[in-house]
Amino acid sequence: MARAFAVMGWCPGALRPMLSGDGLVVRVRPRGGRLTATQGAGIAAAAAAHGNGLIDLSSRGNVQLRGVSAATHGPLIDDLRALDLIDADAQAEARRNVLVTPFADAATDDLAASLGQALTHAPDLPGKFGFAVDSGTAPVLRDIAADIRLERAADGGLILRCDGADLGARVTAQEAPARAVALAQWFVDAGGVTDGRGRMAAMVRRGVLPMGSLEGTVQPAQAMAPPAPGLVPQGALVGFAFGQMQADTLAALAVFGDLRVSPWRMLLVEGLTLLPDMPDLIVTPDDPLRRVVACTGKPGCLQAQQPVRDLARRLAVQVPQGRLLHVSGCAKGCAHPSRADVTLVGTAQGFDLIQGGCAQDAPEVKDLSETAIIAKGPF
Numbered sequence: 564m565a566r567a568f569a570v571m572g573w574c575p576g577a578l579r580p581m582l583s584g585d586g587l588v589v590r591v592r593p594r595g596g597r598l599t600a601t602q603g604a605g606i607a608a609a610a611a612a613h614g615n616g617l618i619d620l621s622s623r624g625n626v627q628l629r630g631v632s633a634a635t636h637g638p639l640i641d642d643l644r645a646l647d648l649i650d651a652d653a654q655a656e657a658r659r660n661v662l663v664t665p666f667a668d669a670a671t672d673d674l675a676a677s678l679g680q681a682l683t684h685a686p687d688l689p690g691k692f693g694f695a696v697d698s699g700t701a702p703v704l705r706d707i708a709a710d711i712r713l714e715r716a717a718d719g720g721l722i723l724r725c726d727g728a729d730l731g732a733r734v735t736a737q738e739a740p741a742r743a744v745a746l747a748q749w750f751v752d753a754g755g756v757t758d759g760r761g762r763m764a765a766m767v768r769r770g771v772l773p774m775g776s777l778e779g780t781v782q783p784a785q786a787m788a789p790p791a792p793g794l795v796p797q798g799a800l801v802g803f804a805f806g807q808m809q810a811d812t813l814a815a816l817a818v819f820g821d822l823r824v825s826p827w828r829m830l831l832v833e834g835l836t837l838l839p840d841m842p843d844l845i846v847t848p849d850d851p852l853r854r855v856v857a858c859t860g861k862p863g864c865l866q867a868q869q870p871v872r873d874l875a876r877r878l879a880v881q882v883p884q885g886r887l888l889h890v891s892g893c894a895k896g897c898a899h900p901s902r903a904d905v906t907l908v909g910t911a912q913g914f915d916l917i918q919g920g921c922a923q924d925a926p927e928v929k930d931l932s933e934t935a936i937i938a939k940g941p942f
């Protein structure tokens with residue numbers, strides 16, 4: 564039986580926050596996926612002053628400030644605007660849905676900036692429709708939802724590719740932003756939007772693909788595996804349990820330097836050659852907390868049936884290396900929409916258990932208590 568949850572069809576922004584169980588969620592889209600040290604410190608100060616001090620990293624590479632009230636939203640926006648983190652209006656903010664590889668070089672940064680400007684001329688697109696600038700040495704954002712992708716071809720050239728398509732269209736860096744906007748216009752003209760919703764991959768699955776100058780003819784490069792916490796050539800990648808940190812943690816990281824925000828709920832602290840020695844950071848690939856995923860749950864989410872993060876924390880040590888446990892406050896499965904080895908879904912009575920599926924699949928066992936779940940491990 565299908566379980567009930569509300570599908571919003573839009574994402575919160577800074578100017579258009581979303582009400583959650585702990586107040587307004589204000590989502591900041593760092594330009595080009597980067598925060599200067601000043602911006603990082605400023606976000607931390609603003610989160611403590613105007614919210615509840617909790618900061619989330621989203622799977623879209625955004626930074627969310629939680630616990631903001633109607634009264635503090637205005638002063639928060641003033642502070643964020645002074646940091647150059649606010650767009651002209653909510654529509655411009657929604658259009659700038661661009662994910663950038665954290666391993667960007669200068670050319671990729673320029674491309675992301677040009678695309679951001681070109682998107683002011685984009686047609687109205689569904690709220691979740693997004694772009695990926697994944698033109699580092701090898702694509703690294705393949706597993707992250709994005710409808711229009713700029714990435715490397717197998718021969719190292721630049722291509723523009725519809726999400727889900729096997730081949731991309733060769734483009735130059737100069738023409739890429741305008742061509743990406745043209746591809747978005749094609750998506751709209753070809754009937755990709757229904758009731759304000761629609762994704763490129765669904766069009767491609769239906770066999771609807773662009774022709775002419777936007778037709779894909781070039782093989783994309785082989786993708787890299789998603790990165791893990793640790794040192795990388797650009798600095799130190801650090802993670803956080805469930806992608807959430809305290810404002811103090813962000814402030815302390817910003818002391819080290821500029822930051823890049825990744826869609827894997829990790830921050831890249833630029834220039835570090837040693838891992839920071841701070842509590843609450845995940846700095847090793849084998850940290851058990853990397854084997855569990857959990858959404859906000861109760862009380863932070865209004866749709867949640869159960870609290871989830873304390874349970875996920877307790878279960879992490881029972882998840883063997885190489886496996887993934889997803890604990891979801893309801894069947895929407897926001898934190899991990901795809902399959903996991905084991906998924907626990909909050910219900911009014913406890914948790915449903917799903918093996919090898921996603922949160923919306925039929926459970927094998929229903930309404931388990933926490934005690935019964937803990938006794939069931941390892942997962």
Ligand code: SF4
Pocket residue numbers: 568858859860861864865866867868891892893894895896897898
């Ligand atoms: S999956 Fe979690 S965060 Fe998403 S709506 Fe359900 S309880 Fe809320």
